[in-house]
Amino acid sequence: YGLAQPLSVSVALGQTARISCGGNNIGSKSVHWYQQKPGQAPVLVIFSDSNRPSGIPERFSGSNSGNTAALTISRAQAGDEADYYCQVWDSSAAGVFGTGTKVTVL
Amino acid sequence: EVQLVESGGGLVKPGGSLRLSCATSGFTFSISSINWVRQALGKGLEWVSSISPGSTYIYYADSVKGRFTISRDDAKRSVYLQMNSLRAEDTAVYYCVRLADTGAGSYYFDFWGQGSLVTVSS
Numbered sequence: 001y002g003l004a005q006p007l008s009v010s011v012a013l014g015q016t017a018r019i020s021c022g023g024n025n026i027g028s029k030s031v032h033w034y035q036q037k038p039g040q041a042p043v044l045v046i047f048s049d050s051n052r053p054s055g056i057p058e059r060f061s062g063s064n065s066g067n068t069a070a071l072t073i074s075r076a077q078a079g080d081e082a083d084y085y086c087q088v089w090d091s092s093a094a095g096v097f098g099t100g101t102k103v104t105v106l
Numbered sequence: 107e108v109q110l111v112e113s114g115g116g117l118v119k120p121g122g123s124l125r126l127s128c129a130t131s132g133f134t135f136s137i138s139s140i141n142w143v144r145q146a147l148g149k150g151l152e153w154v155s156s157i158s159p160g161s162t163y164i165y166y167a168d169s170v171k172g173r174f175t176i177s178r179d180d181a182k183r184s185v186y187l188q189m190n191s192l193r194a195e196d197t198a199v200y201y202c203v204r205l206a207d208t209g210a211g212s213y214y215f216d217f218w219g220q221g222s223l224v225t226v227s228s
Contacts, residue, residue, distance in 0.1 A: 030210065032215075034151075036151075041221055042218055069166055085150065089213040094153055094167060097150060097151040101152070106107070
């Protein structure tokens with residue numbers, strides 16, 4: 001099972017960024033999202049399509065339908081610059097990650 | 107505070123072996139599934155292996171099956187990854203991560219260690 005993400009997304013400071021994650025009928029699966037800043041371990045920002053863990057700002061939101069899931073970052077800040085990965089759990093009992101998207105805040 | 111701390115990484119020659127350890131604290135280890143995820147330099151995340159409570163269920167990525175072995179010691183609150191027949195393409199930062207259950211047949215990684223670098227080179 002493969003998950004495709006755009007290589008990069010640019011967003012102006014204070015504007016909205018949308019990161020897509022494409023997969024065959026991904027809407028039937030739960031999608032989770034991670035943020036990874038340079039030199040750091042990934043951090044969970046969205047689980048089960050649209051739920052935020054404690055401590056994650058409301059500016060981060062998620063959606064999932066059909067063949068595309070998405071992570072939306074509203075009112076983008078310089079501190080949101082990072083790589084973002086989507087993830088599902090495959091029926092073969094394996095974790096599957098998306099290809100990753102580099103977000104640049106202009 | 108949940109903590110996972112990896113150790114045991116280093117430089118090893120192709121064909122060699124290495125054992126990674128993951129020491130944990132701050133949560134009930136005995137009922138938790140622990141996974142390994144790796145990341146080659148400048149590349150994306152790759153799931154490697156998973157071990158459930160009581161070692162009942164163990165899974166591996168096809169890329170490491172037959173070469174890597176995951177195990178756990180509940181008394182020491184630790185998980186191990188024995189890596190044999192190492193190849194250059196195994197070079198990566200290896201993260202120890204806790205697996206969370208959505209309750210609906212899906213799982214995600216809620217807490218991550220800082221990672222341990224494994225370099226396979228002659």
